[in-house]
Amino acid sequence: MTAELPTGRAPSIxxxxxxxxxxxxxxxxxxxxxxxxxxxxxxxxxxxxxELQYRPNRAARALSRGxxxxxxxxxxxxxxxxxxxSIAAIQDxxxxxxxxxxxxxxxxxxxxxxxxALDHLMYQSVEGIVVIAPQVxxxxxxxxxxxxxxxxxxxxxxxxxxxxxxxxxxHGARLATRHLIDLGHxxxxxxxxxxxxxxxxxxxxxFLEEMGAMDxxxxxxxxxxxxxxxxxxxxxxxxxxxxxxxxxxxxxxMALGIMHAVRDAGLxxxxxxxxxxxxxxxxxxxxxxxxxxxxxxxxxxxxxCIALLLGTIAxxxxxxxxxxxxxxxxxxxxxxxxxx
Amino acid sequence: MTAELPTGRAPSIxxxxxxxxxxxxxxxxxxxxxxxxxxxxxxxxxxxxxELQYRPNRAARALSRGxxxxxxxxxxxxxxxxxxxSIAAIQDxxxxxxxxxxxxxxxxxxxxxxxxALDHLMYQSVEGIVVIAPQVxxxxxxxxxxxxxxxxxxxxxxxxxxxxxxxxxxHGARLATRHLIDLGHxxxxxxxxxxxxxxxxxxxxxFLEEMGAMDxxxxxxxxxxxxxxxxxxxxxxxxxxxxxxxxxxxxxxMALGIMHAVRDAGLxxxxxxxxxxxxxxxxxxxxxxxxxxxxxxxxxxxxxCIALLLGTIAxxxxxxxxxxxxxxxxxxxxxxxxxx
DNA sequence: TCACGAAATGTGAACGGTCACAATCGCTGT
DNA sequence: ACAGCGATTGTGACCGTTCACATTTCGTGA
Numbered sequence: 001m002t003a004e005l006p007t008g009r010a011p012s013i014x015x016x017x018x019x020x021x022x023x024x025x026x027x028x029x030x031x032x033x034x035x036x037x038x039x040x041x042x043x044x045x046x047x048x049x050x051e052l053q054y055r056p057n058r059a060a061r062a063l064s065r066g067x068x069x070x071x072x073x074x075x076x077x078x079x080x081x082x083x084x085x086s087i088a089a090i091q092d093x094x095x096x097x098x099x100x101x102x103x104x105x106x107x108x109x110x111x112x113x114x115x116x117a118l119d120h121l122m123y124q125s126v127e128g129i130v131v132i133a134p135q136v137x138x139x140x141x142x143x144x145x146x147x148x149x150x151x152x153x154x155x156x157x158x159x160x161x162x163x164x165x166x167x168x169x170x171h172g173a174r175l176a177t178r179h180l181i182d183l184g185h186x187x188x189x190x191x192x193x194x195x196x197x198x199x200x201x202x203x204x205x206x207f208l209e210e211m212g213a214m215d216x217x218x219x220x221x222x223x224x225x226x227x228x229x230x231x232x233x234x235x236x237x238x239x240x241x242x243x244x245x246x247x248x249x250x251x252x253x254m255a256l257g258i259m260h261a262v263r264d265a266g267l268x269x270x271x272x273x274x275x276x277x278x279x280x281x282x283x284x285x286x287x288x289x290x291x292x293x294x295x296x297x298x299x300x301x302x303x304x305c306i307a308l309l310l311g312t313i314a315x316x317x318x319x320x321x322x323x324x325x326x327x328x329x330x331x332x333x334x335x336x337x338x339x340x
Numbered sequence: 341m342t343a344e345l346p347t348g349r350a351p352s353i354x355x356x357x358x359x360x361x362x363x364x365x366x367x368x369x370x371x372x373x374x375x376x377x378x379x380x381x382x383x384x385x386x387x388x389x390x391e392l393q394y395r396p397n398r399a400a401r402a403l404s405r406g407x408x409x410x411x412x413x414x415x416x417x418x419x420x421x422x423x424x425x426s427i428a429a430i431q432d433x434x435x436x437x438x439x440x441x442x443x444x445x446x447x448x449x450x451x452x453x454x455x456x457a458l459d460h461l462m463y464q465s466v467e468g469i470v471v472i473a474p475q476v477x478x479x480x481x482x483x484x485x486x487x488x489x490x491x492x493x494x495x496x497x498x499x500x501x502x503x504x505x506x507x508x509x510x511h512g513a514r515l516a517t518r519h520l521i522d523l524g525h526x527x528x529x530x531x532x533x534x535x536x537x538x539x540x541x542x543x544x545x546x547f548l549e550e551m552g553a554m555d556x557x558x559x560x561x562x563x564x565x566x567x568x569x570x571x572x573x574x575x576x577x578x579x580x581x582x583x584x585x586x587x588x589x590x591x592x593x594m595a596l597g598i599m600h601a602v603r604d605a606g607l608x609x610x611x612x613x614x615x616x617x618x619x620x621x622x623x624x625x626x627x628x629x630x631x632x633x634x635x636x637x638x639x640x641x642x643x644x645c646i647a648l649l650l651g652t653i654a655x656x657x658x659x660x661x662x663x664x665x666x667x668x669x670x671x672x673x674x675x676x677x678x679x680x
Numbered sequence: 681t682c683a684c685g686a687a688a689t690g691t692g693a694a695c696g697g698t699c700a701c702a703a704t705c706g707c708t709g710t
Numbered sequence: 711a712c713a714g715c716g717a718t719t720g721t722g723a724c725c726g727t728t729c730a731c732a733t734t735t736c737g738t739g740a
Binding site: 080095 | 393395396397398399400401402403408419420421424425427428431432435440441442443444445447460462463464465486567568569571572593596597599600603622623625626627628630638
């Protein structure tokens with residue numbers, strides 16, 4: 001049916017050209033939707049492409065265009081729900097925009113590991129990087145390696161030239177804190193995340209701001225590692241004093257661990273201790289009791305990440321993308337007025 | 341300090357060659373660890389590379405070698421713990437082996453979506469594909485598009501030429517079922533996963549096999565969608581009859597939902613209903629009560645995936661990689677003898 | 681000292697696209 | 711009928727690497 005072809009090799013743009021009776025450049029134009037192509041020509045070329053199952057070679061394209069159309073994601077704890085959802089959303093959004101995504105996981109958070117991961121990304125000539133990791137350290141390494149691709153984080157680092165997405169995590173944390181205060185709690189404890197995660201720092205800041213604004217005295221937060229296990233052990237420790245009536249955990253997993261510890265101590269939630277989480281992972285509604293938490297729209301986050309990053313790559317004004325995402329408080333059974 | 345260079349363009353292999361006073365090919369040899377390079381020459385070249393911060397251009401490399409060194413992951417529900425951990429492990433293992441990973445997420449499980457995702461992967465000339473998704477359908481599409489790259493799945497499809505990794509999920513499911521039977525349960529219900537997921541099918545098969553082997557009568561399982569929400573609703577439905585004393589859920593999230601429904605009904609776990617999950621997500625130990633479940637070593641899974649896939653790409657005998665991973669039963673508080 | 685073969689290095693052509701520029705086609709108005 | 715111009719198509723070089731095939735260098739034994 002079709003004309004003979006060199007076998008053992010994927011068809012190239014010139015194979016298509018020959019069979020369609022046009023020049024290779026015309027085929028290229030068809031592929032790139034160049035405006036001045038006669039419809040009949042275009043149809044003929046497309047038909048040959050179809051027949052040959054031709055696919056443009058990405059490497060060749062990247063080489064001659066000088067652009068990889070790839071962005072890198074630097075991720076830590078990528079199997080946790082929050083990061084994982086953002087990554088998925090980032091991939092979807094990138095694909096939508098015709099970009100490819102490559103993820104490098106941090107095996108640990110030390111400098112060497114970060115360096116290795118960044119290196120891996122740079123080797124693929126990524127055009128930009130999304131950081132979902134302990135950002136402060138990552139940036140140090142970025143600078144140290146004098147790497148100069150645009151990057152995006154999920155929250156401002158306060159550094160100059162940082163292209164950050166504004167999720168108003170401070171606001172989210174204030175919502176959670178305010179909820180507890182409104183219920184009548186005055187002794188509220190905060191289990192924070194690792195402080196080199198900007199998100200963790202922002203949530204803690206929000207907590208402290210709201211407590212300050214409402215004139216409630218605070219104690220120093222504990223810094224956790226995002227895991228339920230840590231929440232459990234921190235909870236056990238805290239319960240030895242029991243000088244609080246509510247705990248605000250900076251993510252849902254740690255909140256789950258705390259709930260475990262509270263039950264172990266024979267106490268009731270929310271009568272003896274109210275608990276608020278952050279993220280609203282899909283499981284949170286099924287905890288016992290269902291967890292009051294702050295919902296983040298991870299998918300929207302991912303989309304905006306890509307919009308901002310691609311915008312930056314294209315040289316647009318980053319401020320165009322600065323509109324903050326406002327998280328939402330979801331009240332469930334884990335919070336109530338203090339018993340006294 | 342360093343000699344002058346064309347600016348505005350990343351240094352190429354020829355720039356390095358010129359400054360080192362060798363031919364571009366020699367530089368290439370240094371980069372690829374060719375054996376016959378004089379040590380002194382190698383050192384000189386490496387020094388220039390260092391000075392110039394030279395990085396080989398991946399596109400050019402892929403083009404001339406005809407190999408992308410990229411593998412694709414086709415993933416559904418990529419934000420769930422199980423898949424997410426496997427993906428992370430796959431990325432790590434691939435990176436270790438000098439490969440890059442590109443993930444395409446399924447937005448839905450219909451054919452069009454699968455086709456789009458596969459297409460995206462093929463456009464990057466992936467050398468192999470790992471499927472973490474409803475595999476049966478994916479393979480239909482793979483065949484339909486007459487795509488011919490090696491692929492790996494997490495469980496045998498029973499089709500000829502399938503390169504599957506053997507995680508003995510059947511065995512894992514039998515362990516869970518046997519545990520319940522040994523405790524004295526005779527009316528055991530199974531909440532299965534979507535049946536076009538091979539894992540789900542295998543777990544169900546294991547359940548049925550063990551029930552049959554022990555001569556315990558079974559009722560038809562319900563097919564769920566892996567989510568806690570589904571587990572909750574299925575649980576409510578099931579509890580209207582309450583003709584069982586134990587439930588084996590094919591993953592931990594659905595088990596959590598069931599636990600929620602059981603508590604809503606005012607029943608006690610495990611006194612009134614025993615519950616077993618599958619996966620051992622990190623949160624499972626902190627559920628209320630802590631969940632008895634079957635642990636899968638997702639990281640090992642990911643590593644083996646890559647080993648098998650790269651082996652297949654290199655033309656090795658896939659049987660070399662067939663040694664099954666044996667899951668492990670983790671007994672916690674959610675199971676106990678039936679009350680009667 | 682010289683031939684000889686292996687080790688070390690160099691040369692030029694791919695790889696498969698895109699880019700810049702040139703050439704041709706086809707229509708319009710006079 | 712023909713100049714003029716935009717629409718359409720073609721030509722050859724180039725992107726940065728590796729490949730296949732020279733060529734040169736060097737150590738060794740006769």
